[in-house]
Amino acid sequence: MSQHRRRDPRVLKIIRNRLHPLHGQYVDSSTIKQFGPSGLLRKFPHRVGTIAANGRRRINRLGGHAPSFSMSQPLEALVNLPLHQVKQPEFYILVVLDCVAGRLTEHDKDCLGFAQMLANRKGQAGAVLAVIFGESKDTDLTLFGIDRLLHITDDAVQGYQPELCCEYLSQIIAQFNPKHIIFPDSIFAGADLGRRIAAKLALSVATSAWKLVEDELTCRASQGLSDIKSPLTDVILLLEQAYEPTSEYRYETLLLDIPKIAMYKSSLQDDGLVEVDPSQIPLAEAGFIIAGGNGITDWPLFHRTAELLGATKGASRVAVDDGFMARDRQVGATGTWVSAQVYIAVGISGAIQHLQGISRCEKVIAINIDDSCDMIKRADLSVIGDSQAILAELNQLCLQTKKVVDDVA
Amino acid sequence: MLPNKLNVTCLVSIGMHPLSRRARRAEQDARAVELGLNLAESSQHQLSVVHAGELTSEAEFALSSYLGMGLDELKVLSIPPQLDITSALTDYVRSIKSNLVIMGQQTEQGDSSAMLPYLLAQALSIPVVRGITEIIDIDNTRQHITLLQALPRGQRRQITGSLPMIICIDMAAKAPRQSAVGKALSGKITPVSVNLTGLDPVAVKPMLTATVRPKRLKLIKAKTAAERFKAATAKATNSGGKLVYDPQQGAQAIYDLLKQEKLL
Structure with a gap:
């Protein structure tokens, strides 16, 4: 028998013809070694590797030695961070957190990062003492740089109680004598509370601080048009994104005892939130928006649904151009950039300008007839179908619940 | 003055146009004056508008635009920038027995620290609230005031407090009326004498042009x-x-x- 490998013209023909019913038998996968007519091992460069998430071919030549990841697992979870401990703090850095709706804001985390830097620079070993007023919903606070925590859950500090919070803070300051007191300079609570405590205890204060070089703070002034330099002060009100949040350690987050305060009568009384007409809220500020586009044929139904849900109304450019909505209601890069908590897009396919405009929205709900449009790719929940039918269903659902509530009442 | 009429004081500063940087009426202070004028027109409360600072020609131009909103008089405590205005203002507000002080939250020029309302409130031992958009009700007999405070996301909160009080006006308050040149010409700016020797000196910090803040990049701390x-x-x-x-x-x-x- 000949030493030469013989070519089988029939098999080669099948291999060449991808549409041949037996093609799969001969060209199965990269694991089968195939030899060419001259006896050389055939390589199939187009079949090597896999297509990565970005659509490009990735070739892994490590064989079975590469570490395996599952794509859904976040990178941080893989890293077990070392624990940062401060047994005997040389001094304290006090951080008063906003904790909006029980969760640390990005601004809070930045302030904690800044405080950790102040506590540990120049070889010092200070501890970051954080204060949270009201409930906290964060399950794991150890990642954000809190060495010691004072969690004041007194019922009296719920709502707007700046004077009581000040009373607590002055007690804490007297007890721990912190080197610096850091507040987020935010509309939520920090800006008000920080200035109050600085005025009350006659402490030196730097507002709108955003940079620290050695011992010199840089603060924004006169509508953000100027900078002023200031030495490190007792109270520092920090702007957003002034410093990176912590990422290299876990922290102890030891709960400390809350100081007792004597009977205190506040001169301000919080009467609670007032119902606001959603149509009066500026689109950029609104927390709940329902926007209509080209897919809507029954505009009165859209308006009724918006009013029932209590949502602020928005529109895509097409709806505005066609005269169904006013120009100031237009959402998108050419209209208003919105930052709603929930954004419902009804009959909007999602032009890139519109998607840019809603990039800061948290939850997006799409109602659309076309399940391949760009808005569906962005949305957290998509309902496919005629928008009129879906809006009508939603309308009915709201009315039913309202009726039940009214009957019970 | 009638006993059930309030003595309302508006504190105004000199604003700065963000582009041309010319002196103008400050946006928030103008809203404060608007609120004060509404109180004076609807309930005949007595309104006085006060400015503390050096009276230069530029300042006079900006102050006249407050007069143009329909004020007869604007009082000026003439204090050079090297001296602290807080104690002078405290003394003045105390001397005229003001029940309600209305002012903007933050100045448009200078270091804009927004500390003045808090320092004033501390010196006068009266409450202060920030971010007010509207006065809902004033109860003269019980000395109570009900206010509307602006919150993020267009929400509003109702607050009740006791008079006397300092309230700081938010930009979400009612827009100020237009300033008319004729009214500005007929109103007058009255200097008030201040004892300058009792005032604390204040360090005037040099204003540097704001440098661009670096954009935050997505940090990837991968080791392998x-x-x-x-x-x-x-x-x-x-x-x-x-x-x-x-x-x-x-x-x-x-x-x-x-x-x-x-x-x-």
Whole structure:
């Protein structure tokens, strides 16, 4: 028998013809070694590797030695961070957190990062003492740089109680004598509370601080048009994104005892939130928006649904151009950039300008007839179908619940 | 003065146009004056408008635009910039026995620290509130005031407090009326004598042109090549949300999501 490998013209023909019913038998996968007519091992460069998430071919030549990841697992979870401990703090850095709706804001985390830097620079070993007023919903606070925590859950500090919070803070300051007191300079609570405590205890204060070089703070002034330099002060009100949040350690987050305060009568009384007409809220500020586009044929139904849900109304450019909505209601890069908590897009396919405009929205709900449009790719929940039918269903659902509530009442 | 009439004081500063940097009426202070004027017109409360600072020609131009809103008189405590105005203002507000002090939250020029209302309130031992858009009600007999405070996301909170009080006006308050040149010419700026020797000196910090703040970059702290590779190739895990094809189920899903977000 000949030493030469013989070519089988029939098999080669099948291999060449991808549409041949037996093609799969001969060209199965990269694991089968195939030899060419001259006896050389055939390589199939187009079949090597896999297509990565970005659509490009990735070739892994490590064989079975590469570490395996599952794509859904976040990178941080893989890293077990070392624990940062401060047994005997040389001094304290006090951080008063906003904790909006029980969760640390990005601004809070930045302030904690800044405080950790102040506590540990120049070889010092200070501890970051954080204060949270009201409930906290964060399950794991150890990642954000809190060495010691004072969690004041007194019922009296719920709502707007700046004077009581000040009373607590002055007690804490007297007890721990912190080197610096850091507040987020935010509309939520920090800006008000920080200035109050600085005025009350006659402490030196730097507002709108955003940079620290050695011992010199840089603060924004006169509508953000100027900078002023200031030495490190007792109270520092920090702007957003002034410093990176912590990422290299876990922290102890030891709960400390809350100081007792004597009977205190506040001169301000919080009467609670007032119902606001959603149509009066500026689109950029609104927390709940329902926007209509080209897919809507029954505009009165859209308006009724918006009013029932209590949502602020928005529109895509097409709806505005066609005269169904006013120009100031237009959402998108050419209209208003919105930052709603929930954004419902009804009959909007999602032009890139519109998607840019809603990039800061948290939850997006799409109602659309076309399940391949760009808005569906962005949305957290998509309902496919005629928008009129879906809006009508939603309308009915709201009315039913309202009726039940009214009957019970 | 009648006993049930309030003595309302508006504190105004000199603003700065953000582009031309010319002196103008400050936006927030103008809103404060608007609120004061409304109080004076509707309930005949007595309104006085006060400015503390050096009276230069530029300042006079800016102050006249407050007069143009329909004020007869604007009082000026003439204090050079090297001296602290807080104690002078405290003494003045105390001397005229003001029940309600209305001012903007933050100045448009200078160091804009927004500390003045708090320092004044501390010196006068009266409460202060920030971010006010409206006065809902004033109860003269019980010395109570009900206010509306602006919150993020267009929400409003109602606050009750006791007079006397300092309130700082938010930009969300009613827009100020136009300033008329004729009225500005007929109103007058009255200097008030201040004892300058008793005032604390204040360090005037040099104003530097604001430098651009660096944009935050996405930090990738990968230690091995495999981690870097993963960080570079991994996409945000928003691989499309839930898809519902039935209108009834879809409406229910939307309803449930809104309930979960506490919007219904």
